[in-house]
Amino acid sequence: PKEKGWVFENLAKYHDTWFNSTTLKGVMLAQDYFVARPTDIFLATFPKCGTTWLKALAFTIVNRNQFDFSNHPLLTKNPQALFPFLEIFSLQDHENTELEISTSPRLFSIHTPYPLLPESVRSACRIVYVIRDPKDVFVSSWYHMQKVRSKELPQLSLEECFKMFCEGIYQFGPYWDHVLGFWNASIESPDKVLILTYENLKKNTLDSVKKIAKHMGQPFSMEEEKNGIVEETVKLCSFDKLSNLEVNKNGVTKIASFRYYENHVFFRKGEVGDWKTHLTPEMVDKINEISKRKFGIHAKKGLTWR
Numbered sequence: 001p002k003e004k005g006w007v008f009e010n011l012a013k014y015h016d017t018w019f020n021s022t023t024l025k026g027v028m029l030a031q032d033y034f035v036a037r038p039t040d041i042f043l044a045t046f047p048k049c050g051t052t053w054l055k056a057l058a059f060t061i062v063n064r065n066q067f068d069f070s071n072h073p074l075l076t077k078n079p080q081a082l083f084p085f086l087e088i089f090s091l092q093d094h095e096n097t098e099l100e101i102s103t104s105p106r107l108f109s110i111h112t113p114y115p116l117l118p119e120s121v122r123s124a125c126r127i128v129y130v131i132r133d134p135k136d137v138f139v140s141s142w143y144h145m146q147k148v149r150s151k152e153l154p155q156l157s158l159e160e161c162f163k164m165f166c167e168g169i170y171q172f173g174p175y176w177d178h179v180l181g182f183w184n185a186s187i188e189s190p191d192k193v194l195i196l197t198y199e200n201l202k203k204n205t206l207d208s209v210k211k212i213a214k215h216m217g218q219p220f221s222m223e224e225e226k227n228g229i230v231e232e233t234v235k236l237c238s239f240d241k242l243s244n245l246e247v248n249k250n251g252v253t254k255i256a257s258f259r260y261y262e263n264h265v266f267f268r269k270g271e272v273g274d275w276k277t278h279l280t281p282e283m284v285d286k287i288n289e290i291s292k293r294k295f296g297i298h299a300k301k302g303l304t305w306r
């Protein structure tokens with residue numbers, strides 16, 4: 001594809017997944033150099049499935065004895081600034097795997113498809129993966145792309161972008177295969193890979209947060225639950241709280257030495273079902289048909305698509 005803005009810049013296919021050239025370099029460097037510690041925890045998503053939210057929750061959970069809720073790092077830092085993406089970390093520090101991450105256990109975000117993760121991650125580490133309705137993923141990514149694309153590149157219409165999403169020619173795409181990689185890993189090793197959905201996170205946030213904490217090896221004690229620590233965690237990481245903070249309205253985050261983001265781009269509506277006001281009935285049918293074809297045989301085990 002021609003260069004047409006963020007999602008489609010310099011895309012190349014590697015092992016059935018589309019990457020832009022910088023990201024692909026990061027994925028390959030991670031494969032070659034990164035050695036995970038068994039205690040490392042990976043927060044995995046396809047972009048726009050809830051990465052920012054999951055990062056905020058995971059950071060708050062593992063640091064709950066270190067920071068007071070009234071003076072918490074999340075009040076002054078964007079969740080993306082709290083710990084790195086493995087792909088970007090590897091680009092910058094590929095020969096220095098001992099570089100300290102300030103959280104303990106070390107937390108990493110990943111967008112890399114499961115089969116392309118370094119062997120040390122797949123064999124030893126715990127992973128939390130968030131699935132989101134692909135219709136909302138598409139709409140969210142469409143808006144994100146408008147915000148971050150190079151202004152000198154021509155704009156891609158919603159229809160053109162939709163076609164690319166359905167064909168899988170998208171950064172880390174196809175979406176469905178990304179999900180299936182982690183889904184299959186979770187069936188094989190449920191103790192290692194926890195699957196959540198954005199929709200259920202919204203509906204049952206409290207229970208989901210407890211599940212995440214347990215999977216991360218840091219379950220909330222009865223006393224913590226009684227003292228409202230789970231509720232405080234949910235409140236601090238909520239869309240309303242984070243998106244209204246000054247740092248997330250006007251701040252900027254340095255994701256890597258070569259990449260900055262304005263923090264507001266990580267927050268838009270934070271809702272389920274916004275696709276209903278953006279997609280035509282034909283688009284909905286098309287995307288549901290792909291989901292049914294790709295996910296259908298897993299439905300009995302709980303993989304749903306709407």
Ligand code: A3P
Pocket residue numbers: 045046047048049050051052053056136139140141143237238239240242266267268269270271274
């Ligand atoms: P929308 O564009 O549908 O609003 P990612 O973090 O993976 O890039 O995903 C971004 C999506 O998650 C955006 O969705 C954004 O608004 C939403 N989001 C960000 N922070 C959130 C939070 N704390 N709670 C719920 N949704 C959140």
